[in-house]
Amino acid sequence: MTESTETVLARVDQDLDKSLERLFALLRIPSISAQPRHAGDCRKAAEWVRDELTALGFAASLRETPGHPMVVGHDESPAEGLHVLFYGHYDVQPTDPLSLWKSDPFEPSITTEADGRRIVVARGASDDKGQLLTFIEACRAWKAVHGTLPVRVSILIEGEEESGGANLMPFLKANATELKADVALICDTGMPDRKTPAITTSLRGLVGEEVEIVCATHDLHSGMFGNAARNPIELLCKALGSVRDDSGHVTLPGFYDNVVVPSDTVRAQWRAIFPDDSATLAPVGLSQPAGEAGFTAIEQIWARPSYEINGISGGYEGDGFKTVLPAKAMAKVSFRLVPGQDPEAIRAAFRAHIRAVLPADAKVSFTEHGASTGFAVPEDGPLLRTALDALGEEWGVPAVSIGCGGSIPVVAEVKEALDMDSLLVGFAQDDDRIHSPNEQYGVESFHKGIRSWVRILDAFSRR
Amino acid sequence: MTESTETVLARVDQDLDKSLERLFALLRIPSISAQPRHAGDCRKAAEWVRDELTALGFAASLRETPGHPMVVGHDESPAEGLHVLFYGHYDVQPTDPLSLWKSDPFEPSITTEADGRRIVVARGASDDKGQLLTFIEACRAWKAVHGTLPVRVSILIEGEEESGGANLMPFLKANATELKADVALICDTGMPDRKTPAITTSLRGLVGEEVEIVCATHDLHSGMFGNAARNPIELLCKALGSVRDDSGHVTLPGFYDNVVVPSDTVRAQWRAIFPDDSATLAPVGLSQPAGEAGFTAIEQIWARPSYEINGISGGYEGDGFKTVLPAKAMAKVSFRLVPGQDPEAIRAAFRAHIRAVLPADAKVSFTEHGASTGFAVPEDGPLLRTALDALGEEWGVPAVSIGCGGSIPVVAEVKEALDMDSLLVGFAQDDDRIHSPNEQYGVESFHKGIRSWVRILDAFSRR
Structure with a gap:
């Protein structure tokens, strides 16, 4: 890492409060894509993202679809070199049962947990408004310090990830020339625990x-x-x-x-992170994996x-x-x-x-x-090792390849429509309560997430 | 039947429109006993019944319970002779799904069916407001013509039949001396078809x-x-x-x-009324009885x-x-x-x-x-034959003994608390849609129901 990158990281630290203010502004927009009465809010969230990108110097615009609009932005401050397409989604899940929320799902607040962790509580705090802003705020810090980004960056933020996403694939196909890059960076996944950074290489x-x-x-x-x-x-x-x-x-x-059952090697790596099922099930009050006998809870979630x-x-x-x-x-x-x-x-x-x-x-x-379909990211992809190393530097712990039990259809769609691989880098925690009442996102996830992207973009520019 | 009874029947015919107006007034009160927000409406319905009975010369009052109040009225214009206790309920079922109602469930109207039948449409039209008023309107006609009733009459109208009825049994026991009569008359059942009057002798x-x-x-x-x-x-x-x-x-x-499986004789009587399952199932769009093989649809409903x-x-x-x-x-x-x-x-x-x-x-x-518990009314009860004959006179068709698949807990409770048998005489039709959207009650059921009670009370007074 160069000294100039240290300056960008320092800028991230210095601007954290302002970054959180921007996150709060986005969280206040109830962009529930599954509920027709929130269509106007979805558009409002899209416009908010577009305006932020425009302010950062991106050529950004709303792009109409039969459903909620897409936001697309391009910044080609370096005229050549690696080109990445960042993907996130501005839409969120419904909030019911509302009675179980301790505060208004669309009035974000920061609270401090018993263990001292500070968390942002709101619908979408983690999935995916907090996560997508880690990347945008990393771009902001780069721009603030250098006036440019270290690699060519395009950004695609959609609004129907939580409601079927029927319009994404046609949009990717119709705009393939514009959106094609060297790799897609997707920030909608999590870490296996509080300390270990990870890239998700298999999805359901x-x-x-x-x-x-x-x-x-x-x-x-x-x-x-x-x-x-x-x-x-x-x-x-x-x-x-x-x-x-x-x-x-x-x-x-x-x-x-x-x-296909995962290899013994992969299963051994996973069992090293999760020596028994209690780390997976105890936090939600359960004790026995409910899936097929012979598989650990994490295998049932990541690979079955x-x-x-x-x-x-x-x-x-x-x-x-x-x-x-x-x-x-x-x-x-x-x-x-x-x-x-x-x-x-x-x-x-x-x-x-x-x-x-x-x-x-x-x-x-x-x-x-x-x-x-389920999807497996190639373990030997050219940028995977670079990104894992950059994450390891930020978090002080070697980054690992993990699975994810969730569906991120964009990965398969990007592959089919744009013939492009994806790197799934995310900072969510298992107890973020995404899709549930009292969704949360750690301030540390947000802060170190921004810093992680600064390092990854830096490492990509120097490979 | 005496000439004076003919006069009472004529009075019923003449007052039918006013009787329907009174029914509408009661139907407009949304006395849904299962929903706490309607507690005030339940009380309002009870007060309405009390006021009507008082106007007829009954000694009537509201009687508090831990739930919705009871209405009790006594008219002992003949000082001795047979004493009947009439039972009905002023509470109704919830109305959801409201979207399936063609009109406001609590704004009653009379409409004419394709076959020319006139029906009253409202929640409670049949169950049990229309039915309970057949008896009260019969009393009204008697009083109007004679100033007295032909037998001693007590009336008990409760408000929790549709919501568990937990307070009825304690009330019967606490007021056993007051409520004890020779027989209970309960109007909360139906006829097997449009033309055949019936007394229900078994209940689930x-x-x-x-x-x-x-x-x-x-x-x-x-x-x-x-x-x-x-x-x-x-x-x-x-x-x-x-x-x-x-x-x-x-x-x-x-x-x-x-x-106990019903006797071959009883099964034969029922099969005479319902030669196949289509009369039971086709009106609701079904074709195959869903219960145990070897029993007809009506046997599955009445006896299984x-x-x-x-x-x-x-x-x-x-x-x-x-x-x-x-x-x-x-x-x-x-x-x-x-x-x-x-x-x-x-x-x-x-x-x-x-x-x-x-x-x-x-x-x-x-x-x-x-x-x-399920309950069977003794087939050889002393008043059963008298009442069947009176019904047959009114409807011009011999009245039959039938079963009922529903629960009318008051029958068993009256037996236990007051050591009294019940006669279940009702005029509902299978397509009254009770407990469903667009509940209805035939104007003929209401009119001939009132006339039936006039004849039954008359027959009781002369036995």
Whole structure:
């Protein structure tokens, strides 16, 4: 690292409070992409990002899609050399159940934990507003000190990552020439613990489905029809309850086709970080991994496909009791996929299973909620080692390659549309409560995240 | 029937519009007993009934309970002779889903069906405001013509029939001397078709349960924990989906202990009214009875116990999709019981089943929502034949004894607390949509219901 880079890092430290103020401003915008009533807020968040990039000297603009707009910015202060495309998303998850939040999800605050850690609490603090700003603030510090960036930087911030992201792939394809770079940098992942920096080299994909079962033409009185009329909730329970057996094994035919078990070497590395399951499960009050026997909890999350019921609804859900025999019931389910699994084959197998168990009087309908394949980033990618080393310098601990149980469809889409590999560098913690009430992001994640990007951009410019 | 009774019937016909106006006034009060915010409306409905009875010359009053108040009225214009206790309930079911109502549930209207039938549409039109007013309007007509009633009449109208009715039994016991009569008349049942009057001689009881399963300490991201963390919705589905097997047989140990199959004679009578299942199921869009093989749909409803899931809730139920792995899930379930079954034994067997299928990381809690036994009214009761004959005169078709799949706990409670048999005379139709959106009550049910009571009271006075 050069002395001039030290100056950039010092600038990051000096400006941290202002960086946090900017994070707060973005967090105050309730950009929930799944809820149509927040469409205006999504646009507001996009405009906020565009304006920040413009102020930094990027050629930035909003780009319309059939859904929420994209933000694209380019800074080519160095006219040649390595070109990176940074990706993040300005949209956030819904906030329900709102009653479990200790403060307004869109009125961010900094609080201090019992262990002294300072955290930013708000919806999107970690996923992904805090994370995406680590990169933008790193660019800001570089620009402030040098007037230029060390490498060519393009930035793409989307607004539908949390709601299916159907418009990203067409957008990438339609703008492939503009967006193509040497590597994509994606900041939407986490660290395996508080101290160890990491780059995520495997991801799970996702198939999302909504299933609705309708029996009678209207809700019935259970006294007048109970026993003789089909109960759609019961049918839904039978259908959804038989997708996975009691040993955690998914029973859909072909579900595990082409699934590769991680090598013994990889499993050994992971077990070194997580010697037992308690580090994974105890923080959320659990003790036993629920997936297939023979795999540790972290292997179940990073390397094995899952089946989840994400929501269910039917009949009377309010106070007290209602002796209704409901006409319909609904569930939202998803499968997390590992590399090798075909999302559409699994969607078809799920639908076939549901249809096979339903009797004649039940009508079923399905709604797609996205599909993406699992993905593995090549372990020998040319920039991976450089980035791991830069992270290790910042955190004082060697950086590791890890898996991620989440879906980041952009990785596969960037590969397909732009023929470009991705580096997944993120600073989230497992207890950031992303997608849950009281989402948080460590001030240290934010601060050292900015510093990490300063070092990575520096290392990239000198390779 | 005497000429003076013809005069009373004529008075009923002449006053029908005013009777309907009074019904509308009661229907406009949203007396939903299960929802605490409607407590004031329940009291308002009770006061309305009290005021009507007072105006008719009853000694009527509100009687406080730990829940919604009772209304009790006595008219002893004939000082001796037969004494009847009429029972009904002024409370109604919740109205959700409100979006399926074609008009405001508490703004009653009369509409004409395609077949020319005129119906009153409102929550409670049939269950039980329309039904209870048939009796009160019959009393009104008697009083208007004769100044007295033909038999001694006491009236008890409660306000918690739709929400557990926990306060009725203590009230009956505490006021047994006051409420004891020769027979209870209960108007909360229906007719097997449009033309055949009926008295219901068997009823199912009910066990209501709410079950909540909690796994993690908070909602999780399915990408970060999916597979390794227990999913309470999946556990709930497995547990609830295995209570009844695919042949409609409930698998809880001891569930069918002491259940008596109806005699061949009774089954033959029922099959004469319902030669096949289509009359029962086709009106609600169904074709196959869902209960145990070997029983017709009407037998499954009138004479066999049932298991129903009345409501289920968990995770994300809103628009779009949320990749949440929820911390908890809830369901409301009930069993309809036939005579011989022990409600508390069945509750215990259900809880044991749920506990047995849950793994270590799942915590379960249960909430009781009422219990009542099934009940059979003696076929040879002294007043049954008299009442059947009076009904047959009004409707021009012989009246029949039928079963009812619903729970009317007051029958067993009146028997236990007051040592009194009940006659269940009602005029509801199977398509009244009670407990459902667009509840209705035929103007003919209301009108001939009033006339039926005039004849029954007359017949009772002359036996």
